[in-house]
Amino acid sequence: MSKLFKNYKRADIEFVKAEGNYLFDQEGKKYLDFSTGIGVTNLGFHPQVSAALEKQASKIWHTPNLYQNSLQEEVAGKLIGQMDYLAFFANSGAEANEAAIKIARKATGKQEIISFVNSFHGRTFGSMSATGQDKIKEGFGQGVPHFSYAIFNDLDSVKHLVTEDTAAVMLELVQGESGVQPADPNFVTDLAAYCKEQGLLLMVDEVQTGMGRTGKLFAFQHYGIQPDIFTLAKGLGNGVPVGAMLAKSELGAAFSYGSHGSTFGGNKLAMAASSAVLDIMTEDFLADALEKGQYLQTKLAEALAGNPHVSQVRGLGLMIGIETDLNLAQLVQAARDKGLVVLTAGANVIRLLPPLTLSQEEIDTGLAILSDLFE
Ligand SMILES: Cc1ncc(COP(=O)(O)O)c(C=O)c1O
Incomplete structure (x- = not known):
């Protein structure tokens, strides 16, 4: 039995290794990280x-x-x-x-x-x-x-x-x-x-x-x-x-x-x-992060437009919220099942705080999983 207070609701999974923008659980399953802890590892697990x-x-x-x-x-x-x-x-x-x-x-x-x-x-x-x-x-x-x-x-x-x-x-x-x-x-x-x-x-x-x-x-x-x-x-x-x-x-x-x-x-x-x-975090690096954020937010808004369960996609840079009437815990679990780690915020928002170091390919992978998830 756990000797820890129950002040956190912990998912039944432990991340034991990280490489760049990916996390690995105890079974070796690989996840693209759109959470950075909770907005902490903004550069991913960066060698520098x-x-x-x-x-x-x-x-x-x-x-x-x-x-x-x-x-x-x-x-x-x-x-x-x-x-x-x-x-x-x-x-x-x-x-x-x-x-x-x-x-x-x-x-x-x-x-x-x-x-x-x-x-x-x-x-x-x-x-x-x-x-x-x-x-x-x-x-x-x-x-x-x-x-x-x-x-x-x-x-x-x-x-x-x-x-x-x-x-x-x-x-x-x-x-x-x-x-x-x-x-x-x-x-x-x-x-x-x-x-x-x-x-x-x-x-x-x-x-x-x-x-x-x-x-x-x-x-x-x-x-x-x-x-x-x-x-x-x-x-x-x-x-x-x-x-x-x-x-x-x-x-x-x-x-x-x-x-x-x-x-x-x-x-x-x-x-x-x-x-x-x-x-x-040079000026060029930050300008690039801003562009990635705008791209991700715009593409998400396009992909989720008309979805009856999504009322808004909003945010600034790589801090993005998807407001939805779907069950947040189930969405987070379903995203993890598809290899993507996301967060929630408040009562009705899926929160994305991905690393600023995302590659174009990683953004598109995340986008595809998220579009799929809300289908
Ligand atoms: C805006 C803001 N202020 C303060 C805090 C508290 O930070 P910490 O958990 O490091 O004490 C948080 C944590 O989520 C936050 O989002």
Whole structure:
């Protein structure tokens, strides 16, 4: 009998090996991976990332944050480029969001944070309290106070919640977990302008949308905005646990000596992997990923047009949702039977988060299986 908590519903299958964009189960069956974990191994099982990990493991894999860490500087430099941010490294998306919530409160001296209905920001108390879904919080009692939830893509609903104590607005640019819902571009630019005018910090949770997932390094680049704070995790280490909170340099004083920290955050193995990931994600690479995403989404929409069980195909880059009234668990199982691994999101969406390294042939294989599946 399992000695593990039953907090996950695990399929009766174990992946024991991976090569490029393929997974192999314990029986040796091969699957094309359109899930990348849950949007984590964005580059597939990439030899350049393994080589960077092996090289770092043979030198030193941990030092505490009591010492200089040139790898953290290197990764921060590659993430920030010509922009004006400072970085804090954590170990997960929830932790990165905790850091974001803390710096927003400390920098403004205010407490309230407005997030959105159907958002997902993590499972720790702060990030869970930021999450706009009751089912995530059930049974855990009183959460962290001073969070409220506006309606996604509705600026008026944000304005109604703003008080003198509002520090920040926290947003996913594509709501991932609840059903792959992209934010409306006008809403995002108007919200950014409103936050600036009112002196509210705009925090973008890029845990799922970041690291090339939407065809840009950060999804906010699609929307022509620069948030005051943004968070990363998932694809940053391509599977090695890591998170990051980046905030405009002018907020730096709020995270002064002793204000925040993490034993493992910015660990050398995680940083070596992240640095290798960022070397691969050049502008050309990302432009290609964006094109692949558009191709996959367009072809899927064409293939599923007229299917009475599919109401919409939507997404951004290689973050795609197929809204359907069919049973999601059965669809996921049927896809696996045909050698394709897919995810679900919310109550009625099949979610595709394939690797950005997909070949044309792999895209077409996935498309054929998916078209077949919905027939
Ligand atoms: C948008 C978003 N934020 C935060 C998280 C939490 O990340 P983690 O599970 O690494 O704590 C997730 C995870 O799915 C996410 O999609």
